[in-house]
Amino acid sequence: MKKLAKLLALLLALTLAFSLAACGGEPAPAGTPSSEAPAEAAPSEDAAEPSAELAVLKVGASPAPHAEILEQVKPALAEQGIDLQIVEFTDYVMPNKALDAGDIDANYFQHFPYLENFDAENGTDLVSAAAIHFEPLGVYPGKTASLDALADGATVAVPNDPTNEARALLLLEKLGYIKLTEGAGLEATPLDITENTKNLKFQELEAAQLPNVLPDVDLAVINGNYAVGAGIADSVLTTEDKDSEAAQEFANIIAVRNGDESRDDIKKLVAALESDEVAAFITEKYSGTVIPVF
Numbered sequence: 001m002k003k004l005a006k007l008l009a010l011l012l013a014l015t016l017a018f019s020l021a022a023c024g025g026e027p028a029p030a031g032t033p034s035s036e037a038p039a040e041a042a043p044s045e046d047a048a049e050p051s052a053e054l055a056v057l058k059v060g061a062s063p064a065p066h067a068e069i070l071e072q073v074k075p076a077l078a079e080q081g082i083d084l085q086i087v088e089f090t091d092y093v094m095p096n097k098a099l100d101a102g103d104i105d106a107n108y109f110q111h112f113p114y115l116e117n118f119d120a121e122n123g124t125d126l127v128s129a130a131a132i133h134f135e136p137l138g139v140y141p142g143k144t145a146s147l148d149a150l151a152d153g154a155t156v157a158v159p160n161d162p163t164n165e166a167r168a169l170l171l172l173e174k175l176g177y178i179k180l181t182e183g184a185g186l187e188a189t190p191l192d193i194t195e196n197t198k199n200l201k202f203q204e205l206e207a208a209q210l211p212n213v214l215p216d217v218d219l220a221v222i223n224g225n226y227a228v229g230a231g232i233a234d235s236v237l238t239t240e241d242k243d244s245e246a247a248q249e250f251a252n253i254i255a256v257r258n259g260d261e262s263r264d265d266i267k268k269l270v271a272a273l274e275s276d277e278v279a280a281f282i283t284e285k286y287s288g289t290v291i292p293v294f
Contacts, residue, residue: 054083057265059254060095060107063088064228065282065290066252069133070108072281073272080268099255100124106266108132111250113163129261130270131251133282134291135224136240137167139175140211140232144218147175147237153199154218160204165189167246168221172200175238185245224289233289242291251293 057077061067070086077084087104089095095107096118110118112128119126142157144150158168166188172178179195180188190202203217210222211230219237227233240246254273260266272278274294282292 054078054081055265056083056085057106057269058085058087058104059269060087060089060098060104060109062095062109062225063090065133065135065225065286066108068285069273069278069282069290072278073269073275076272076275077268082265082268084269096122096124096126096255099126099257102257105260105263106254106256106269108252108254110255111252113249115253115255125258126255127258127261128253129256129266130254130274131293132254132273134240134242134247134251134293135289136242136244136247136291137164137171137221137223138227138236138239138289139171140214140220140222140227140236142214142217142219147219150177150198150218153201155201155203157203157205157210157213157217157220159207159210159221159223161207162187162189163250164207164223165204167240167250169193170244170246171221171238171240174241186249224286227289228286234287236288239288239291242293247291247293 059070061070067086067088070084074084087098089098089107089109092110092114095104095109096115098104099107100122106129112131115126115128118124137159139147144154156172159165163186166184166186169178169180169188169190169192170185173180177196177198177200178193181192181194184192190204203213205213207223208226210220211226211232214220214232222230222232224233224239227236254266254270256263256266279292279294282290
């Protein structure tokens with residue numbers, strides 16, 4: 001009897017323990033909020049929802065001024081359902097290769113003659129969707145602080161590549177310092193100088209090096225992008241005109257694969273860049289070293 005009583009007591013204890021465990025350990029039905037994970041997941045899902053609805057548009061660009069200009073249109077494009085992602089490049093070859101390969105949707109770093117030459121040399125079929133800005137050559141002070149103070153026999157540093165050197169000479173001609181052979185235009189070289197009223201001496205250097213030699217020359221004619229990069233943009237004395245032959249030829253463009261210029265997102269990108277707000281930003285930010293052409 002004692003053994004039977006003990007057996008009944010043990011069975012009763014096991015039954016009670018099982019009942020209590022079932023009441024406290026039953027899993028919550030699917031979809032029921034957990035007490036350990038309160039409503040924090042919902043806000044994060046809501047926050048991600050707008051970006052998930054945006055269509056990604058990748059545009060390659062040089063850091064300055066191109067990427068800086070593109071940054072200005074990101075909010076406007078987001079309102080139109082486009083997530084503009086800027087991919088920065090520090091050379092002039094990879095942005096076109098990435099565009100041709102489909103890694104990016106467009107790029108913004110070059111003028112049309114460069115693109116045309118790239119297509120011819122690489123068998124690509126990239127085209128211009130729009131011209132946005134012009135980076136004029138400017139005259140910057142070195143040992144001579146102003147144009148009026150330029151002395152007879154002064155040294156002027158100019159780019160040594162054919163296109164930019166011709167532009168520099170045309171700018172100096174506009175200022176009345178030299179005269180060039182009629183019709184030389186964008187193929188002008190120092191050999192085309194027919195008059196040199198101030199007996200200027202020319203130091204021909206790689207364009208990127210010109211800001212570095214300012215302490216050693218009287219003036220230097222420098223590309224706008226190199227002036228911006230060197231932090232001397234606000235010291236420019238004068239620049240090429242917006243309506244100059246160079247401006248028409250060397251405006252910086254939005255490049256795309258042939259046929260993509262008709263894409264809706266590319267059209268929206270161009271429209272955003274050609275806005276009054278972007279024109280004002282370029283004018284105020286770059287002090288004449290970058291000029292809107294739209």
